[in-house]
Amino acid sequence: MSDEHKVLLTIPMYPDMELAAAKTGSALAELKDFNEEAVEEIQLAIIETCINASEHSQSDDKEVHIQFLVTDDKLQVKISDRGVGITADTLDGTRLLGTPTLHADLRKRGRGLQIIRALMDEVVIESSPNGTTVSFTKKKTPS
Amino acid sequence: MNKFDIQVRESKEHAIIETAGYLNDALGEKLSEKAQELIQNGYTLLVINLEQTTLINSIGISILIEIIEALDEREGTLNFCGLSATQERTFRMMAIAKYAGIFPDEESAIANL
Numbered sequence: 001m002s003d004e005h006k007v008l009l010t011i012p013m014y015p016d017m018e019l020a021a022a023k024t025g026s027a028l029a030e031l032k033d034f035n036e037e038a039v040e041e042i043q044l045a046i047i048e049t050c051i052n053a054s055e056h057s058q059s060d061d062k063e064v065h066i067q068f069l070v071t072d073d074k075l076q077v078k079i080s081d082r083g084v085g086i087t088a089d090t091l092d093g094t095r096l097l098g099t100p101t102l103h104a105d106l107r108k109r110g111r112g113l114q115i116i117r118a119l120m121d122e123v124v125i126e127s128s129p130n131g132t133t134v135s136f137t138k139k140k141t142p143s
Numbered sequence: 144m145n146k147f148d149i150q151v152r153e154s155k156e157h158a159i160i161e162t163a164g165y166l167n168d169a170l171g172e173k174l175s176e177k178a179q180e181l182i183q184n185g186y187t188l189l190v191i192n193l194e195q196t197t198l199i200n201s202i203g204i205s206i207l208i209e210i211i212e213a214l215d216e217r218e219g220t221l222n223f224c225g226l227s228a229t230q231e232r233t234f235r236m237m238a239i240a241k242y243a244g245i246f247p248d249e250e251s252a253i254a255n256l
Contacts, residue, residue: 022198040229047200094222098149111237112201117237119229 005031006066011050013059018050023067028070034140041119042075044136048112049134056081057132073140074121080133082083086125114132151181157188163195170205177250178210187219190248194225199217200206204237211242220244224252231248 009024011017022043029039046066053064059082067078115122120136127133147245149170150154150161157182162174174191181189191207214221222244226234234240246252 015169016165016167018200019198020158037228040227043186043198044200044229045196046234111204114236115201115233118232 003072005070007069008067011064011066013054013062013064017064018047018054018105021064021079022046022051024066025068025075025122028068029075029138031077032070032072034075034138037143038138042077045116045119045136045138046077046079048115049077049136052112052134053079053132054082056086057081059083059114059131074137075140076135076137078133078135080130080131085127085129086132146253149175149177151236153181153186156198157190157253158186159190159253161192161195163172164197166193166199166203166206167195168202168206168253175206181212182213182217182219187214187217189214190249190252190256191221191223192225192252193223196225196230199230199233204233204239207239207243208237211239215242220256221254222246222255224249241249 005028005135007024007028009021012022025042025046026039029042034042050066052081053059063081065080066076067074113125114135116136121139124135126135127130152159152161158196160174160181162170164170166174178189189210191210207210211221219256222247223234225248226245231245234245244252244255
């Protein structure tokens with residue numbers, strides 16, 4: 001049976017509080033000997049998800065709830081807010097495109113979800129008018 | 144250099160901006176101010192050294208894109224160096240690598256301006 005650790009964390013939507021969540025994620029990944037690159041990818045995915053929650057959820061409680069579950073071979077992170085939910089066009093990246101740039105492919109904003117999807121092995125987004133939960137998994141690669 | 148800091152080194156032809164810490168909106172704004180100042184002073188060849196920059200969020204990246212655009216308008220060149228593997232991957236994913244150079248160290252970033 002694998003050694004499993006679960007951590008629950010609630011952070012307020014204050015500037016840079018996403019770093020507290022990222023630090024917790026990296027500590028758990030390091031505990032299980034994830035490689036340096038994977039640890040940085042986990043931190044970035046956590047940061048982007050927490051920033052999205054802070055910027056777009058419009059939640060009354062102004063809190064982000066994070067559940068970490070780490071086993072010998074993977075880290076699962078579930079990040080929730082109690083906001084207004086996100087729309088389908090946000091999920092597929094057609095909203096939040098930001099100010100037009102000189103080059104169409106250089107989009108200034110709205111890349112958080114794209115980064116998370118690229119860096120994590122599995123990403124699930126559940127959203128309703130009562131809030132949003134982004135769950136992602138990073139598998140440990142043999143070193 | 145402090146944990147959250149920016150240092151600028153200027154030569155005749157180019158300038159190097161070195162950042163340290165978490166490149167978010169706060170540090171990004173400072174970086175943007177320094178870059179705009181250099182561009183206003185006539186520098187069109189810039190290197191941004193991110194070796195001491197532990198994490199870059201998407202807001203920080205959007206500020207880097209603004210610097211690329213400002214230099215683009217003056218037909219300048221921006222090269223990055225000192226990126227981690229994840230940072231480089233993110234820059235390539237976000238098309239930054241199409242409009243700015245990515246080099247392993249400052250020496251090669253300067254040589255390719």
